[in-house]
Structures are given as structure tokens and as C-alpha cells.
Amino acid sequence: MTSPPASRDAPLFVVFNRASGRGNRDELGPAVEAACAAAGRRCELLPVTRPGQLPETAREAVRRAREVDGIVVAAGGDGTINGVAQAVLGSGCRFGVLPRGTFNYFARTHGIPAELDAALQVLLTQEAMPVHVGRVNGRAFLVNASLGLYARLLEEREGWKRQFGRSRFIAFLAGVRTLLRGHRSLHLEVELQGRSWQARTPTLFVGNNALQMEQVGLPEAQAIDEGCLAGVTLKPVGRLSLLALLARGLFGRMGDADEVRSFAFQALTVKARRFGAKRIKVATDGEVLKMALPLRFEVAAQPLLLIRPPGLAPERREVRS
Incomplete structure (x- = not known):
């Protein structure tokens, strides 16, 4: 599957879970807004504030992103990223990640930095690449x-x-x-x-x-x-x-x-x-x-269109060497 062409002005729809993740959760919103303002990009923050709200919020982010050819972003650990990916998969939307969890295996294997500022730079400057997804009973x-x-x-x-x-x-x-x-x-x-x-x-x-x-x-x-x-x-x-x-x-x-x-x-x-x-x-x-x-x-028959750096992640190059 060919990824859509890069759009340097595509708006971001950022889903984040206030009840999970690591570090100072209150820093996420201001950091995203500041980075987007500096890059001349529009962003909308969609917080998850109660248990069970993540699927609904992720679907709303996808709906808004499809209307304006925007990018759906998941900010959190692997569980939160999975929850947003469920809604993004098959939608045609590009997918971004701001890792905020304990292990961050998905982000790390694709070369997305754990540091918030560095991850935002990847999100705002790199292109979407197809990555395959596993499924169990759908x-x-x-x-x-x-x-x-x-x-x-x-x-x-x-x-x-x-x-x-x-x-x-x-x-x-x-x-x-x-x-x-x-x-x-x-x-x-x-x-x-x-x-x-x-x-x-x-x-x-x-x-x-x-x-x-x-x-x-x-x-x-x-x-x-x-x-x-x-x-x-x-x-x-x-x-x-x-x-x-x-x-x-x-x-x-x-x-x-x-x-x-x-x-x-x-x-x-x-x-x-x-x-x-x-x-x-x-x-x-x-x-x-x-x-x-x-x-x-x-x-899965369709991949995720993940915004990530090209090539093998530095951490994986170290493991293989």
C-alpha cells in the first residue's frame, strides 16, 4: 500500500489519556500546542478523562481527521496507542505517536523518541510509512x-x-x-x-x-x-x-x-x-x-500509515550489531 503524500500543514488530532502514562501529564497539551504553533500547524487536543472513554474519543478523532485530511495522534503507553490504532486502522488516516508509557515498544521499534520534544519533531517533519498490524479475532x-x-x-x-x-x-x-x-x-x-x-x-x-x-x-x-x-x-x-x-x-x-x-x-x-x-x-x-x-x-489486510523516521531505529541497530 502506498502512503499518502506528505502534508506539512495537515492538522493534528491528539488523543491522550489523563489517567495513564508517565511523567508530568500536564506538560503534554502545552508542548503540543507550542510545537504546532511554531510549525504553523493546527492541532486539537482530545483528552480521555474517564475509564472506557478511549474508543469513543479515538473514533471522534478519526471522524474529524477524515474531514480535513488530518493526522490522528495517540499520546500514551502501548495500551493507549493500541486503543487509538483500533479506530485508525482501515480509515485511511495517517497515524502519529507520542510515547508516554513505561516500555513504549511500538514507538521504539519504529525509531520514535521517548522525549516529547523529539517525538513532536518526528511527527511534524516526517512522512507516513505503512507498518503491518496483527489481529486476533478481529x-x-x-x-x-x-x-x-x-x-x-x-x-x-x-x-x-x-x-x-x-x-x-x-x-x-x-x-x-x-x-x-x-x-x-x-x-x-x-x-x-x-x-x-x-x-x-x-x-x-x-x-x-x-x-x-x-x-x-x-x-x-x-x-x-x-x-x-x-x-x-x-x-x-x-x-x-x-x-x-x-x-x-x-x-x-x-x-x-x-x-x-x-x-x-x-x-x-x-x-x-x-x-x-x-x-x-x-x-x-x-x-x-x-x-x-x-x-x-x-x-491485518491493511497496514497503519505511521509517521516515523526512515530506516531501522537506532536502538534496533545496536541490538543487531
Whole structure:
């Protein structure tokens, strides 16, 4: 898909969540308005002020942007960015990101700086490029989707963040605690490219972020760059083995572990082997919800038109070197 020509005067419609993110939330609006004024660009700020308001606000931003060939911008962490992307995908609108979260995997893999002023310069000066999106049962994900242990880890991590604050260290401690509490294996039937296999695994992880794959040492980063998704399952293992796998991931060596199976794909179907299972918890970019089985993971037919710098992100060049 060819991205639309750059427009140096296209107005920005900025969706931001006052209830999430990091740093001084009150600085966002003035910084965006000042940068746009200096560039001679119009902007509208659309704050999300209550739980559950994000989808409605994102749809309103898309509606306004389509009327004037504007750009929809998501300011927040990966969850907020995902929520806005749900509305933008398939609309034809260009999409911008101002990362304000803890990990910012989506922004980092596409070379968008974490610093607000630098991210605004990218937004105001660069062109839109197509980036592919993952979907599970029609719901988009930009970073990853998962079920089983990893989804539970994310769900419990949010509780720790609400209690102790948002930081990578808190997220790590929450993950260790989840692993130590034990887990149950999933009994799945996985269908891929006309063949199927039975999988008993603590978790099924589907990645759509090359940087995340590179950092933990899985080889499917290149396949993600080429428009695929990456599937990861684990053999049934005990708590100590899971902690050892976590340590391997921290040192970028998970791909060397015999307990890990990883593969690239365009479309994947997952069914429950146990009779009676109809719904399962699935995490998409950190948000956990119940979905009906079977699950269909696939690359979305249309990409996002993301405003980003050209080439490989500096952080990813360092990982690959």
C-alpha cells in the first residue's frame, strides 16, 4: 500500500489519556500546542478523562481527521496507542505517536523518541510509512497478544503498578511473583498452513514487535520486519525452569533454550482441546479481555500509515550489531 503524500500543514488530532502514562501529564497539551504553533500547524487536543472513554474519543478523532485530511495522534503507553490504532486502522488516516508509557515498544521499534520534544519533531517533519498490524479475532495488536501465563502476568502486573507505581523494576518484580505462584498448562490444538499439532504449554505468545523479539534473543525479528507475526510456545516446565527462562530473556538468550518453540506465520488458528471451553483470557498490548474460541491470529489486510523516521531505529541497530 502506498502512503499518502506528505502534508506539512495537515492538522493534528491528539488523543491522550489523563489517567495513564508517565511523567508530568500536564506538560503534554502545552508542548503540543507550542510545537504546532511554531510549525504553523493546527492541532486539537482530545483528552480521555474517564475509564472506557478511549474508543469513543479515538473514533471522534478519526471522524474529524477524515474531514480535513488530518493526522490522528495517540499520546500514551502501548495500551493507549493500541486503543487509538483500533479506530485508525482501515480509515485511511495517517497515524502519529507520542510515547508516554513505561516500555513504549511500538514507538521504539519504529525509531520514535521517548522525549516529547523529539517525538513532536518526528511527527511534524516526517512522512507516513505503512507498518503491518496483527489481529486476533478481529482485534488489532501492535506489540503482542498472548494467552495463558503471559496474559496472567500482564493482568497481575497492572495491579502492582496501581499500588507501587509504573516502572520497569516494578514490572519485573511482579513477573517474578507471578512465576513463583505456579500455573496451569493450556491444552491447545494449533493449526498453521494446513497442518495441526497438539500443544500443552504454559503460554502462547504472538509477537508483532521486532525489537521485543531481538531483546529476548528470538530469531523471528527478521520475519516480523518482513510482514509476519511470531508465535512462541513453551514446553511444560516447573517454576525454577520458568525463572531460568526469564533470566535467559533478560540476557537475550531465550532462543537458545530447548523449552522454547518459536515460528513465523501469516495466519494461525488456536482451538481448545478440552471439551466445553468456549472463552479464554487474551492479552493484547497489555489489555486483558475474554475472547471466544477458536482464536484466529493473522496479519491485518491493511497496514497503519505511521509517521516515523526512515530506516531501522537506532536502538534496533545496536541490538543487531
